[in-house]
Amino acid sequence: MPTELATPAPTAQLSSLEGAGPLQRVIDELQAELPQLEVRAPSALTREYAVDASTRGRLAGIDLGPAVAFPSTAAEVQVVVRTAAEHGIAVVPRGAGSGLAGGATADARQLVVSTERLNRVVEVSPLDEVAVVEPGVINADLNRHLEPYGLFYAPDPASWDISSIGGNIATNAGGLRCAKYGVTRESILALDVVLADGTLVHVGHRSIKGVTGLDLVSLFVGSEGILGIVVAATVRLRPIPVARRTVSAFFATTAAGADALSAITRSTVRPSVVEFFDSRTLANIDAHSGSTLTARGGALLLIELDGYGIDEQSADLRAALEAVGGLVTEETVEDGESLWELRRSGRGFDPAEWFAGGDIAVPKSRIPEIFAHFPVVEERFGVTVGAVAHAGDGNLHPVITLRIPEGADPAVVPPQLHDAAVALAEFALELGGTVSGEHGIGSSKLDLAALELSERNREAQHAIKRALDPAALFNPGKAI
Numbered sequence: 458m459p460t461e462l463a464t465p466a467p468t469a470q471l472s473s474l475e476g477a478g479p480l481q482r483v484i485d486e487l488q489a490e491l492p493q494l495e496v497r498a499p500s501a502l503t504r505e506y507a508v509d510a511s512t513r514g515r516l517a518g519i520d521l522g523p524a525v526a527f528p529s530t531a532a533e534v535q536v537v538v539r540t541a542a543e544h545g546i547a548v549v550p551r552g553a554g555s556g557l558a559g560g561a562t563a564d565a566r567q568l569v570v571s572t573e574r575l576n577r578v579v580e581v582s583p584l585d586e587v588a589v590v591e592p593g594v595i596n597a598d599l600n601r602h603l604e605p606y607g608l609f610y611a612p613d614p615a616s617w618d619i620s621s622i623g624g625n626i627a628t629n630a631g632g633l634r635c636a637k638y639g640v641t642r643e644s645i646l647a648l649d650v651v652l653a654d655g656t657l658v659h660v661g662h663r664s665i666k667g668v669t670g671l672d673l674v675s676l677f678v679g680s681e682g683i684l685g686i687v688v689a690a691t692v693r694l695r696p697i698p699v700a701r702r703t704v705s706a707f708f709a710t711t712a713a714g715a716d717a718l719s720a721i722t723r724s725t726v727r728p729s730v731v732e733f734f735d736s737r738t739l740a741n742i743d744a745h746s747g748s749t750l751t752a753r754g755g756a757l758l759l760i761e762l763d764g765y766g767i768d769e770q771s772a773d774l775r776a777a778l779e780a781v782g783g784l785v786t787e788e789t790v791e792d793g794e795s796l797w798e799l800r801r802s803g804r805g806f807d808p809a810e811w812f813a814g815g816d817i818a819v820p821k822s823r824i825p826e827i828f829a830h831f832p833v834v835e836e837r838f839g840v841t842v843g844a845v846a847h848a849g850d851g852n853l854h855p856v857i858t859l860r861i862p863e864g865a866d867p868a869v870v871p872p873q874l875h876d877a878a879v880a881l882a883e884f885a886l887e888l889g890g891t892v893s894g895e896h897g898i899g900s901s902k903l904d905l906a907a908l909e910l911s912e913r914n915r916e917a918q919h920a921i922k923r924a925l926d927p928a929a930l931f932n933p934g935k936a937i
Contacts (some may be wrong), residue, residue, distance in 0.1 A: 458680060459576040459926065466789065473566060474703045475655060475929050477499075477566065478563075479544040479545060479546055480481050480524055480544070480546055480566060480568065481498075481505060482544055482869055483540050483541055483544050483546050483568060484498055485525060486540050487526065487536070487537060487803065488902045490536060490540070490583065491536055491537075494526065494527070494528060494529075494533055494536075494537070494849060495527045495548060495555060496525070496527070497526075497568075498523045498524055498525065499522055499523055499525075499565040500518065500519050500521060500522065501521065501522070501524070502561045503521070503522030503523060503524070503525050503569075504516055504519050504520075504521070504522035504526045505522065506522050506523055506551065506552075506554070506563060506569045507519050507522045507523055507552070507556070507563055507564065507724075507734060508562055508929070509554050509555070509556040509559060509561045509562060509563060509788070509899075510554060510555050510556060510557055510903045511556060511558060511559055511614075511723040511899075511901065512562055512818075512901070514560050518776075520788040521561035522563075522565065523549065523564060523566075523568065524565075524568045524569065525568070525571055526568060526569070526570050526571065526572065526738070527571050527573065528570065528571075528572075528575065528577060529544065529574040529893050530575070531575075531649060531651065531688040531689065531715030532782070533658055534570060534575075534651045534688050534732055535655045535656070535687055536655070536912045537568070537651075537655065538651050538653065538654075539568070539569055539570050539654065539656045539785075541568050541930065541931060542653060542654055542655060543927065545928065545930070546566075546567070546930070547566070547568070547930050547931075547932075547933050548567070548568050548569075548570055548653075548686075548930055548931055548932070549563040549564075549568070549569045549570070549681035549682070549932050550559060550569075550570050550572065550623075550627070550686045550931070550932060551561075551569050551570065551572065551573075551626065552572055552573070552592060552593065552620070552621035552623045552624030552625075552912055553572050553573065553593075553595065553619055553620050553621040553624055554897070555616045555619050555620040555621075555624060556627075556780065556897065556898075556899060557816070557894070557899075558628075558800060558897045558898060558901050558902055559740045559863070559897075559899040559900035559901040559926065559935075560627065560628065560681050560682065560878050560897050560898075560900065560932070560935055560936070561570070561624075561682075561700050561745045562801065562897030562899075562900055563820045563933075564618075566596055567591055569878050570686060571807055571845075572591070572593040572594060572621065572623045572688075573593045573621070573768045575591040575592050575593040575623075575864060576593035576594050576595075576690060577590070577591045577594070578590050578591075578594060578599065578602050578927075579591065579689065580609070581602070581603065581606055581694075582933075583606050583607075583608060585638060585663065585693065586693065586694045586695065586696075587636070587646060587663060587691055587693060587694060588603065588691070588694055589689060589690070589691050589692075589702040590609070590625075590689070590690055590692060590694050591622075591623075591689055591690075592621060592623025592626070592686075592687050592689070592690065593621050593623060593835045594615065594620075594621060594622045595619065595621055595879070596612070596613065596617040596620055596621070596622060596625060596628070596688065596698075596770040597617045597618040597619070597621075598690075598937075599622060599934070600804070600815025602886040602921045606626075606694075607696060607697050607848045608640070608694040608695065608696060608697060609694065609695060609696075609697050609763065609906065610626060610633065610637035610644065610692055610693075610694060610695075611634050611639070611643075611644055611693075611695055611701060612630060612631070612632050612639075612640060612644055613632040613633055613634050613639070613642045613683070614630040614895070615632065615633070615678055615800075615801045615802075617632065617861065619714070619897065622690060622692070623687050623690075624903055626641055626648070626677070626678050626679075626690060626781060627679070627680070627681050627682050627687070627897070628641075628679060628681060628764040628895065628897035629641050629642050629678050629679030629895070629897075630895055631850070631852060631894060631895035631911050632658075632763075632847075633730045633732060633847060634729050634730055634761075634801070635847055635849065635852070636727075636728055636729060636730055636731050636849020637727055637728065637729040637730075637763075637846075637848045638695070638729065639680060639811065640895065641679075642674075642675055642678045642679065643693075643799050643849065644692050644693045644695055645661070645678050645690055645691070645692060645693070646661050646662060646663060646664075646665070646667075646674070646691045646692065647659065647660065647661030647662055647663060647672055647674060647685050647691035648660050648661055648674055648677055648678075648690050648691070649687070649688050649689035649690075649692070650677055650684075650686065651685055651686045651687035651688055651923060652684075652685050652925060652926075653685070653926040653927070653928065653930055653931050654774060654793055657688070658685075660673040660674050661673070661674035661691065663691055665693070668910065671803065676921070677724050680936065681848060681897050681898065681899065681932060681935050681936040682932040682935065682936075683793075683922060683926065683931050683932045683935055683936050683937065684921070684925045684926060684931065685925065685926075685931065686931075695925055698729075698763035698764045699765055699767075700763065700765070700767040701729075701761060701763045701767075702712065702760060702763075702767050702770075702771060702787060702788075702793075703759070703760070703761055703785070703787075703788040703790075703792075703793030703794075703797065704728075704759075704761075704771060704775070704785065704787055704788065705753075705758070705759055705760070705785070705786045705788055705796065706757070706758040706760070706762045706770050706778040706783035706784065706785045706786075706831065707754025707757055707758075707783065707784045708715050708754055708755060708756045708757075708758070708782060708783055708784070709754060709755050709756075709757075709758070710736065710755045710756060710781070710827055710870070711736045711755065712825065712828070712829065713781075713782055714733060714734075714755075714756030714757065714758060714838055715735075715756070715809050715824050715828045716731065716781065716825050717735065717758065717778060717782070717783055718731070718758070718808045718821065718824055718825070719757075719779045719822065720777040720778055720781045721760075721774070721778070721849075721869070722821070722822075722823070723777070724773055724774065724776075724777040725773060726773050726774045728760045728762050728764070728774070728776070728849065729762065729763045729847045730759070730761035730830060730849065731756055731759075731760050731847070731849035732758070732759040732800055732845065732846065732847060732848060733756070733757070733762075733824070733845065733846040733848035734750070734756060734757040734758075734800075735756055735757070735828060735831075735843055735844055735845070736751075736755045736756055736842045736843070737841065737842070737843025738746055738804065738845045738856075739751050739754075739755070739756070740755060740821045740843075741793040741804050741805065741826065741843060741856075742799055742803040742804055742805075743803065744805070745803065745805025746805070747805065748799055749937045750799070753784070754784060758778070758783065758848070759796055759797070759800060760774065760798075761793075761930055762774065764909070766807070771787055775787075784918065799907070800845070802832050805855070806856075807858070808867075809860065809861055810856060810858045810859060810860055810861060810869070811858065811861055811867070811870050811871065811874055812856055812858045812859075812873040812874070812937055813856075813870075813875060813877070814852055814855065814856055814857075814878075815853075815854065815855050815857075815881060815882065816893055816895055816896040817852075817853050817854070817855065817881060817885040817887045817890060817891065817894065818850070818852040818853065818876070818885065818890045818891050818893075818894030818895075819850055819885050819890035820872070820888065820889050820890065821848065821851040822851060823851070823889065823890070824846060824848060824851060824853075826888060827853060827881075827884065827885060828844070828878070829885040829892075831843075831844070831855075832880070834857075834877050834880050834884075835880055836875040837877075838873040838874075838876055839859065839873060840858060840859045840873060840874060840877045841857070841859070842856070842857050842858075842877070842881070843855070843856055843858075844856065847894075850894075851894075851895075852893055852894035852895060853885075855862055856879075856937075857874055857877045857878055857880075859873065859874055867874050878905075879904070879905065879908075882905045882908060883908060886908060887907055892905035892906060892908060893905070893906070897936065898935070898936050899936065900935050902904045906936075906937070915937065919937060920937045922937065
C-alpha cells in the first residue's frame with residue numbers, strides 16, 4: 458500500500474458522516490479493548506481501501522474511505538468482528554486488494570478488516586506435504602519460502618506476486634497451472650474461519666482424505682468473504698518438478714491455433730500450463746511491450762511441461778502440434794521466462810479506448826467456438842474483441858474495446874461494451890460454461906451471475922448465507 462496510508466486517519470473525520478455513531482463506537486471500543494490494534498477512521502487516507510484493482514477508477518469520486526482495522530492475530534479478528542456485529546456495522550474482508558470483480562469495495566459506513574498483517578507461514582511439514590499459512594501471505598512469497606524444502610504451492614494466478622493466499626481462497630483463484638494441478642480449492646485441506654458472531658471454527662482435515670460431515674472447506678473457498686473471514690489455511694504442497702520446459706507453437710490464424718488445442722488433449726502429454734493468445738492479443742502485447750510476437754505467427758500456444766521424461770514429453774508434444782500446422786520451438790530458459798512475463802504483464806490498454814474485461818469459461822473442447830463467435834459480437838456491437846485463454850481448462854480473459862470519439866467524455870462508457878460482455882457470457886453459457894472462471898462475481902458481475910444461476914439455486918445460496926450470517930453483515934452486496 459502507498460506509504461501515505463501508514464499514518465492513521467484522524468477520528469474526527471468520522472463526525473461529518475450522517476449516522477456514523479455506531480461506527481465511531483466500534484472504533485472507540487476496539488481502541489479501548491485492543492490498544493495494540495491499529496484502527497483507522499474513515500478519511501481521505503483510507504480511500505485506497507474503498508476499491509480493488511478493478512475499481513480504482515472510482516477513486517476520484519470518493520472523498521472518504523472506509524474504516525479499516527489491521528488485526529495481526531486470529532483473536533484480534535474475532536474481537537473486531539464481534540464488536541462490529543454488536544453495533545450492526547458491516548464488515549468487508551480484504552486481502553491485497555488485487556481483485557478484479559469489485560469483491561472488496563467498501564464505503565465510509567463500513568469496516569474493512571485487512572488481513573495484510575496476518576502474514577505468517579506458521580508451519581511447513583515436508584513429510585505431510587502441507588503448510589499452514591495465514592491469509593495475508595503473498596502467493597509468490599509462499600513459494601519462495603517453500604523452495605528450500607523442495608516443495609511448491611501449485612495455484613498461481615497471474616497476480617501471484619501481489620495477491621494473497623486469503624484473496625485466492627476467497628475467489629477460488631485459478632491461474633496458469635490449473636491445466637495440471639487444479640484451482641485453489643484442490644490445494645486447500647483445512648481452514649480456520651471467523652464467523653459473523655466472532656466465533657472461530659476449524660473446518661476440514663490435515664489429512665488428504667476426510668469425509669466426516671459436509672465439505673465446508675469447499676463451501677468457504679470461493680465464497681468471496683460473505684460467509685466468514687479465513688484466518689489460517691492448511692494448504693497442500695507438491696514436490697518441485699525435476700524439470701520444466703517452455704514450448705511455443707505459432708499458428709497462422711486464431712482459428713488454426715484454437716483448433717490445434719484438441720491435438721494436445723488427444724496426445725499422451727499433460728502439460729502443466731497451456732495458454733492461448735489470439736491475433737488481437739499478440740498485436741496488443743507487441744504494441745505495449747515492444748515484443749515481436751506477430752512476426753512469428755498469428756496465434757500462439759504457450760506451453761509448460763514439467764516432471765520426469767521431459768525430452769519424451771517434448772517430442773510427443775512437438776509431433777502432435779506439428780501435425781496440425783504448428784511452428785514448434787523448445788524455448789531456452791531465458792526466452793521462456795521472457796514469454797511467460799509477457800503472458801503475465803504484457804497486455805496494455807490504450808487511453809484512447811474504452812475497454813471491458815471478463816473471465817468466462819467453457820469446456821475446453823468448445824474453445825474454438827467461443828473464439829469463432831468474437832466476430833459476431835464485434836459486428837453486432839461495433840467493438841473489437843481479443844482474448845488470452847487458460848486453454849488447458851477453458852478459461853478465457855476477453856478484452857472488449859471501443860475507440861473514444863473525438864470530443865467524447867472518456868468517463869461516460871457507452872452501453873455497448875457492457876452489452877457485448879453480456880453477449881459473450883450468454884454464449885459461454887450456451888456452450889456449457891460459466892460467466893466467471895476464476896475472478897469471482899464480487900459486486901461487478903451480479904447481473905451475469907443471474908444469467909447462470911436459477912432462482913432455486915440462488916434461494917439455496919441465500920439460505921446458507923442467512924444460516925452463517927443472519928444479520929447480513931459480511932461483505933454485503935457481493936457474490937450472490
